[in-house]
Amino acid sequence: MPTSSASTTDSAKSASGGVQSLERAFDLLERMADAGGEVGLSELSVSSGLPLPTIHRLMRTLVACGYVRQQANRRYALGPRLIRLGESASRLLGTWARPYLARLVDETGETANMALLDGDEIVYVAQVPSRHSMRMFTEVGRRVLPHSTGVGKALLADFPDHEVRALLGRTGMPAATEKTIVTPEGFLAALEDVRQSGYAVDDNEQEIGVRCLAVCVPDSPTAAAISISGPAGRVTEAATERIVPVLQQVARELSEALAGSGIANA
Known part of the structure; x- marks a missing residue:
């Protein structure tokens, strides 16, 4: 036959x-x-x-x-045709994330964000603002360097040290504030803290007076993190202990939703 x-x-x-x-x-x-x-x-x-x-x-x-x-x-x-696909996928991912970010705002009281690692930069793809009159605002689509952000630390924590050093070599480490980490050794030490604690902190490093807490979205179709940010006077150490478990739980639920939608396995 x-x-x-x-x-x-x-x-x-x-x-x-x-x-x-x-x-x-x-x-x-x-x-x-x-x-x-x-x-x-x-x-x-x-x-x-x-x-x-x-x-x-x-x-x-x-x-x-x-x-x-x-x-x-x-x-x-x-x-170049990949750019249009990437932009559409980022918008879709942001749309899927918004209900989960809204939950973060409800449970923490602070502004919630979702960010992706796009090449060597962090790009914010979704945000739900806090209801407080004093709140943080980051434009969707804004791009920043990873070394001065909580989401950047969360996203790079699982990268091998040599890849992180190569990225920092390409981007440089300009100081956004006097608290910004500006040496590869200091940043690698911060990433080790993220691995040990399970979350990342931006403590006045992107903007004076602002603290941010961030975690990765596990098994996301592209490297993604969610965060909350607010005035340092509200996002205190005591508040951190309450907020981090909420962040981690919402990240897990968002991951499950993305997997169930077929996006993560597309």
Whole structure:
């Protein structure tokens, strides 16, 4: 009996039930992002385990669609069409998060935010403001450097030290206030504190008079963190003990909601 060739082509279904060529293409895009956005075919072959002809065929398709572009040096870089997809996905993630941020405001009384790690920067994608007349406000879409923010610390805490040092080398560590951490060693020590305690603190480091508490959203489809921020006189050490368990619980529930929606597994 002749054997169908469909099972041996890139369009064959994978063991997970998906289309293998799609899975491979998205895996290559993820590997390019992890490598800083630009790679050579041989690097992709080594990291993915795929043969060069397969990678070359997939990259040709991604280039034709605008999701990858070939540089003058023949290396491949992430393409501009991904920007629109990323912006739409960020807005959707922010929309999903808003009810959970509203709960944080109800239970803590302080402004709640959601932020993502986008390249080397933090971008805020959702906010629900406090009802207090004195409250913190961060524009959705605002970009900041990670080293002076609670969400930045929360998001980078699981990164290897050498990757953190490389990021800080690219961004620099400008002081937003006199309390900002401005050395790699100091920032790495702060990340170790995050790992030990399970939450991150911005103590007057982005803005004098403001304290922020942040935690990661576990298993988020992209690196994400939620936080509350308020006047240092309200977000005290005593308040921290009450607020952090609420932050952690809401982060877990948001993670479960994203998984249930199919976003986290998309």
